[in-house]
Amino acid sequence: MNQEPEQKQRLEMRLRELADRRREILSLPPEKALARIINERQPLPLVHSFPEEDFYFLIHDIGLGDSIELLGMASDRQWEYLFDAEIWHRDHVLLPAVTRWMSLLMKADPDRLIRWAAHGKVDLTEYYLFRNIEVAVREHDQDPADLGDGFVTEDDVFYVRFRDLPPRPDSDSGDGEDRETFLSGFLKRLSDYDHIRYQQILLESASIIPAEAEEELYRLRNVRRAEKGFQPAEEAVGIYQPILPDALRHMPRKVIAFPEPDAVRLPVPLYPASVLEGDNLFTRALATIDGAGILGQLQTEFAGLCNQILSADQQVIRDRGELRQVVRKACGYMSIGLDALTDGATEEKTTGRAASLIKNYPLFQIFRTGYGQALELKWRAERWFRESWLRSRELPLSFWGEEWLGVLGGLLIKKPLFFDNYETGKIYREFESVADIRRTAAVLDEIVAADTLFGLTDLPTQAPTDRMVIWQNWLLTLWAREQIGLEPGVFSIPLNRFRPFFRDLWTGEGSHRTIRDTVRTDFLNWLSHKTGLPDHEVSLRLGNRLEALFRAVESEYGPVADKDLDPRYVPHFLLA
Template sequence: MNKDKELKRAVELYKNLNRQRKEILSLPAEKALDRILDSPQPAAIVHSFLEEDFYFLINDIGIEDSLQLLSLASDKQWEYILDIEVWEKDRISINNVTKWLNLFIKADSQRFVRWFLNKKTEFIEFYLFKNIEVKIREHDQDPSIFGDDFFTLDDVFYIRFVDLPSGAESYSNFINTRNEVLSKFIDTLSGYDHNIYQNVLLEAFSIIPSEYEEEAFRLRNVRLAEKGFLPFDEAIGIYQPLKPKALSGQGAKFIAESSEERMYLPVPHYSTAMLKKDNLLTNFLKKIKEDDVLQQIQVELAGLANQIIVADQKAIKNKEELGDIVKKTCGYISIGLKRLTEEGSNLDENRAVALIQRFPLSHIFRVGYGLVLELKWRVEKWRKISWFEKNRLPLSFWGEGWIGALGGLLIKRPLYYDNYKTGLLYREFYSIEDIKYTEKVLNEIIAFDRLLSHITVKLAPPYSGSLTCKNLVLTLWARHYLGLSDVLIPLNIDEFKIFFDNLWESGEKPRKTNILMKGSFLKWLSEKTGFDPYDISRELGKTMENLFSEIESEYGSVSKEDLNSQYIHLFITK
């Protein structure tokens, strides 16, 4: 009975802390700080935060403004901060260690000493080894032989702060800060227990730095792996594509049985709170009725986001940066679910929910990412045999819109060419529609390249640098229309004006392209390439319409008298 009562009390405490934690994390940073500090038990609330949520919280508030929270933080929260902040690949950054030791000492110097003595003795000894030199004075030894750089607190241990390699303009500021941190630490440790102080100084110079750093890195990776921060060579596996058939042959993931006490264990809030309402994955998660299953999937999602952070080698310190990672994670999971469940144009939502509960989200992510890689591989394969590559033309040959799509697919990790529609030139693929649109553009480019491969043309300076697929084909057509040779030679302005007169239907500006001229263009393409006009229209009809729309937009309001070859880009003129 007593155990049942204790369990109920614990569950009620979890419920209360869970509610308060969610409320606090939904507040603006400055209000969140006040809410915690004004609560009857601020330490309990701070300790209830998962380490990653606490880390993002203090970064949102501002590190210097979060010293009170740091003083209340648990040992695990302090350790997590060091695990995230002080490592640069597999090496400890002395600069970053200095920064955070300074903050911990400011937050609570006495607690910091107790913490490092109990939990991080070798870590601090490693730091001291890198930053100080210690000499022990014999009873009959003159201390002046040590030099003016040495100081002592007990006339036995003489200490000097060593110089470090200068690598930045702020070196002097860093040295001043480091010296202040070391002075404060040494004074505090000596005042705490002078015998321990002497032992720490002695042990600091018995440490083997390379061995300690290697072991510390291993233990750090073990701790972070529990939160999804795998070592880079393992985390990068998230970008290994997975075929839908390969996924269906794998076993189901483990979902723990429902229990009331498990329901109130902390779930990473920052990651799950950034799920957008219009996200396909979010819509599917809403259909999961069991709260404990939903929470386990949310924890899994947070771990996957952390794995992607490692794979992308990004330092994430605020909500906006984390939001981009979560959006990317959800995007590829949504694409994977769409790929696994879509039959024709219908989406089986119930099957999608079942897949989320059955298979690891990382595997569904890989199914989605595989679609993008298939586009990338298709581009790379086509480029090797393409007409434009054989003619050694730059990517700029395809014009701004098409080069954007190609460029996004040709980089190491493909990106979607957004062209600032959402404020970015390139972004991650967020939906199956992004992939289908990019595939459509790629199909048009490949079809256009195939068309050009059947047109005999010799490319040469002086216009090869400014040559595009548009002005190439339009200039050849204009020369044919004017009865000039089929050689790609720039039109002089008088020749172009004759063509310009015939290009338009009669009427007020802005003018429309004469329908007969469009027919003439299609007929010329058919004759030059040997392709049936119907096939050209089927594969490139929309492309050609867009081309004539661009002509109308550029020149539909321009008078013949105002034409200047300097400003004509869709035709090669001189």
């Protein structure tokens, strides 16, 4: 009677040991992780204990060629997960991928692969054979030559011939040879394993309806993937459906189970949590949560969130670097959502409230709240653009210059992105913090203000097609032409007429020259006259950008003498 508690205790201890070893192995470099597993006294239970997602990333980190021994020790469910992840493109089976993975498993454990294909994955095996071979059954009095060229047989009854596959642009010339080599060995081993079963599979494969077979394979694959958060793309895209902060607060709360400290737990996927990095509200809130049970459930939930994002984006990832980008995306929108839900309280209170929100609301709903903040910027940009002065004048977005064009380009696409301008090595990236949202919103405010201000004027916008016109050189050129006494229009200013105007801009000597205050005032008065608004109103709407424009002119041309002006290097004015 005392044996059952003792057995349970030993089981719990063994599971904890396996969990600790998995965590240690996943923290090692790939080559050391492989050696660590192989050198285990009992490597098979350790390999079987890996969640399928972690095993998938582990063998890709190590390299498929070096992971043959691990593949031989993997469980059937781990094999099935590999096939579910690798052999599909949308709702179609990739036959070369099936060949590749079956070849790997043939090298890892040929006898087990044959058993698995003959009994565990019969539907996939028959569909794969239908697409790759023709089957003919010879009658007892039929001459084999009557069947045609290219047929081979194992028993002089069932004859097979390889089908010609259509060429693929991404394949090399050796694909067909590899396929025939594998299939010849596979069919030979299947015949040797159980000849009656071999004949059944060949006969059934010749009579399947391929569209129905592939659809059923896809349905079953989606059921298995959905259990791990990989929903079909048309369903997973719901992760991008926004939720308002007030609406989330009235939604049902999730239930967190509080297991006993020594309770047996299912293996938790560690890879997504292992690449969590950076200082953001989500990671700070996680750091304040105690309890291995709660953290384990949150890890599982976070892995499911990352999987749903991958499904929605129809993205296949195979290494930590690619996974890290998905994790950063999830963390970023989680942090934005948490900030929106905490109403910008003090940092200490915000972190505490964020931790409470993580424990009380599903992570995917907090993600949707954060993504909604980015979508709101996108919708605002689209509403403005439809009625904008820019569009009414049929001007391109490039009219707003590099920075503003970059921000608008990130907002006017299907899924909004943050214009990073290569600050972190990329021109665009996902929004990662509420600071990104506020920075983009501030720039959008300036664009809308400038567009509204220019819409109050009747300034011409027709310009020569051989010149790059942006709002800065458009505005400065129109102002300069009027100051010089030239006819209004977006035309190049003759250099001999521009030099006296250029000399009058400056005060000071040498490289310390600055634009005179009277010049700034004259420009503001000119723009005020064109818009019909008082000076202070123009300054309130666009003052910061206009001041930045004059600082840029000072920086570029302050040290330049008027005799050294070259129209090719004066982008702020259109010069002939």
